[in-house]
Amino acid sequence: MDPIKDYARYSFWLETCGDDLTPRPRLDGSVEFDVAILGAGFSGLWTAYYLLRRDPSLRVAVLEREIAGFGASGRNGGWCSAGFPVSPAELERRYGADATRDLLLTMIDAVDEVGRVAAVEDLDVQYVKGGTLRLAIGPHQLPAIERARQTYERLGLGEHYTALDADETARRVRVAGALAALYSPNCAVVHPGRLVRGLARAVERHGATIYEQTPVTDYVPRAGAGPEDLPRLVTPYGDVRARTVVLAGEAYLSQLPRLRRQLIPVYSLIVLTEPLSESQWAEIGWEGRETVSSQRYSVDYLSRTADGRIAFGGRGAPYHLGSRIEDTFDRHQPTHGMLRDLTLRWFPMLQGIRFTHAWGGPLGAPRDWMPTTSYDPAGGVATARGYTGQGVSTTNLAGRILADLITGADTPLTHLPTVNHHSPDWEPEPLRWLGVRYVQSGYLRLDREAERTGRPPTGTSLTERLGAH
Numbered sequence: 165m166d167p168i169k170d171y172a173r174y175s176f177w178l179e180t181c182g183d184d185l186t187p188r189p190r191l192d193g194s195v196e197f198d199v200a201i202l203g204a205g206f207s208g209l210w211t212a213y214y215l216l217r218r219d220p221s222l223r224v225a226v227l228e229r230e231i232a233g234f235g236a237s238g239r240n241g242g243w244c245s246a247g248f249p250v251s252p253a254e255l256e257r258r259y260g261a262d263a264t265r266d267l268l269l270t271m272i273d274a275v276d277e278v279g280r281v282a283a284v285e286d287l288d289v290q291y292v293k294g295g296t297l298r299l300a301i302g303p304h305q306l307p308a309i310e311r312a313r314q315t316y317e318r319l320g321l322g323e324h325y326t327a328l329d330a331d332e333t334a335r336r337v338r339v340a341g342a343l344a345a346l347y348s349p350n351c352a353v354v355h356p357g358r359l360v361r362g363l364a365r366a367v368e369r370h371g372a373t374i375y376e377q378t379p380v381t382d383y384v385p386r387a388g389a390g391p392e393d394l395p396r397l398v399t400p401y402g403d404v405r406a407r408t409v410v411l412a413g414e415a416y417l418s419q420l421p422r423l424r425r426q427l428i429p430v431y432s433l434i435v436l437t438e439p440l441s442e443s444q445w446a447e448i449g450w451e452g453r454e455t456v457s458s459q460r461y462s463v464d465y466l467s468r469t470a471d472g473r474i475a476f477g478g479r480g481a482p483y484h485l486g487s488r489i490e491d492t493f494d495r496h497q498p499t500h501g502m503l504r505d506l507t508l509r510w511f512p513m514l515q516g517i518r519f520t521h522a523w524g525g526p527l528g529a530p531r532d533w534m535p536t537t538s539y540d541p542a543g544g545v546a547t548a549r550g551y552t553g554q555g556v557s558t559t560n561l562a563g564r565i566l567a568d569l570i571t572g573a574d575t576p577l578t579h580l581p582t583v584n585h586h587s588p589d590w591e592p593e594p595l596r597w598l599g600v601r602y603v604q605s606g607y608l609r610l611d612r613e614a615e616r617t618g619r620p621p622t623g624t625s626l627t628e629r630l631g632a633h
């Protein structure tokens with residue numbers, strides 16, 4: 165038997181979640197449930213939660229290879245945001261203005277729903293709804309936020325977004341070189357470790373069984389009409405047969421043979437400062453605890469933690485051939501170094517600050533960046549996946565959608581564009597590796613070039629066309 169891992173080391177959030185991380189018992193022999201869920205991250209747990217709220221008599225099992233919250237849910241930036249992985253302009257192009265507006269309004273509601281459930285279930289998740297600021301740092305970033313503002317205006321969502329000039333931005337947070345911002349109130353910060361671990365306790369209170377240290381090696385859809393033909397999750401310790409199996413393993417689903425090309429694991433990394441002093445905070449401001457990002461192609465996301473630190477996250481860590489996922493990839497020195505440098509460039513008054521934590525993890529990206537919440541009643545297989553780095557609130561929405569689909573309810577949620585969406589497969593290797601690495605290094609190059617020249621990327625380069633979403 166493998167030794168139990170030191171799970172607190174995987175992120176600051178797991179380290180400070182206040183919950184006992186000793187694994188729950190593993191599955192011991194074949195069993196039968198009504199619903200069996202692969203994955204105890206937000207997707208699996210929200211699905212279990214809403215199923216049990218709708219029908220407390222359901223027998224629900226969650227199977228988790230490590231511990232609840234081991235994946236992205238226990239490691240993320242804590243943005244509980246109305247943002248959606250596919251840009252509003254691209255959603256409008258794919259689905260039209262009405263469907264886009266409905267989806268974005270539902271996302272706005274999902275931010276509040278997470279706070280509502282946290283309050284109802286008495287989860288101490290440090291939920292603070294301070295809104296979000298998209299900064300333009302340098303003149304080259306101004307056109308992107310103006311374009312975004314115009315799109316929201318055109319979609320009839322203008323009231324949710326306010327353009328701020330440099331002074332108005334600095335009154336919220338003082339970031340070197342910030343020339344403007346787009347502010348939206350629809351974002352909260354949460355302690356994701358407390359949320360995912362609290363949610364696991366809540367679904368147990370509502371009657372679910374969570375098996376930890378239980379890897380699912382395959383799933384088998386319904387084979388026929390007989391009771392012996394029920395769909396099942398296959399593990400080394402026995403099978404779990406159920407009327408419905410739910411695949412909620414996000415990036416890690418790429419390791420199941422049947423789903424190998426549906427998602428790729430993209431690594432996102434975070435560095436964390438020590439708590440700032442009162443005088444440092446007085447220089448920076450940021451009393452509203454908005455989440456903060458800029459327009460860099462290689463993505464940045466910041467938050468001010470409840471205990472007064474700055475978390476600075478970003479992408480750029482390399483994709484690995486064959487969609488490999490390994491613990492060592494969570495700590496990529498060049499990317500963590502870049503994030504530390506960026507922290508000091510954004511906040512030059514913090515020279516000499518100590519960085520106490522650095523971690524990361526894989527998120528699941530489908531070929532078209534579009535999350536999927538699907539249910540096939542014939543095969544008895546449901547899935548929620550593909551959040552492309554925007555899953556803290558989107559998983560909550562996905563959990564409600566799957567609960568509706570599985571219990572046969574026809575609701576406005578079951579008509580959203582993520583429902584029964586099927587993303588195209590990623591290219592076979594080594595083409596996939598070549599393409600993804602090309603776009604990743606292209607993004608870093610475009611960012612450097614735009615900073616140097618003060619001009620935005622043209623939108624026509626091969627990198628931008630390959631990576632468009």
Ligand SMILES: Cc1cc2nc3c(=O)[nH]c(=O)nc-3n(C[C@H](O)[C@H](O)[C@H](O)COP(=O)(O)OP(=O)(O)OC[C@H]3O[C@@H](n4cnc5c(N)ncnc54)[C@H](O)[C@@H]3O)c2cc1C
Pocket residue numbers: 202203204205206207208227228229230231232233234235236237238239240241242243244245378379380381412413414415416417431432433434465477523524525526527548549551552553554555556557558559
């Ligand atoms: C560093 C980082 C920062 C991020 N920041 C943000 C942010 O600020 N805001 C935001 O909205 N989103 C963010 N995201 C994305 C967000 O965290 C995810 O979209 C979300 O947590 C996905 O939840 P999930 O339950 O689908 O997947 P996960 O949390 O990855 O959970 C999947 C679970 O399934 C288990 N599992 C997988 N395969 C198997 C198997 N075969 N057998 C058994 N168990 C299995 C895994 O161990 C894991 O616990 C970030 C992600 C990362 C990595």
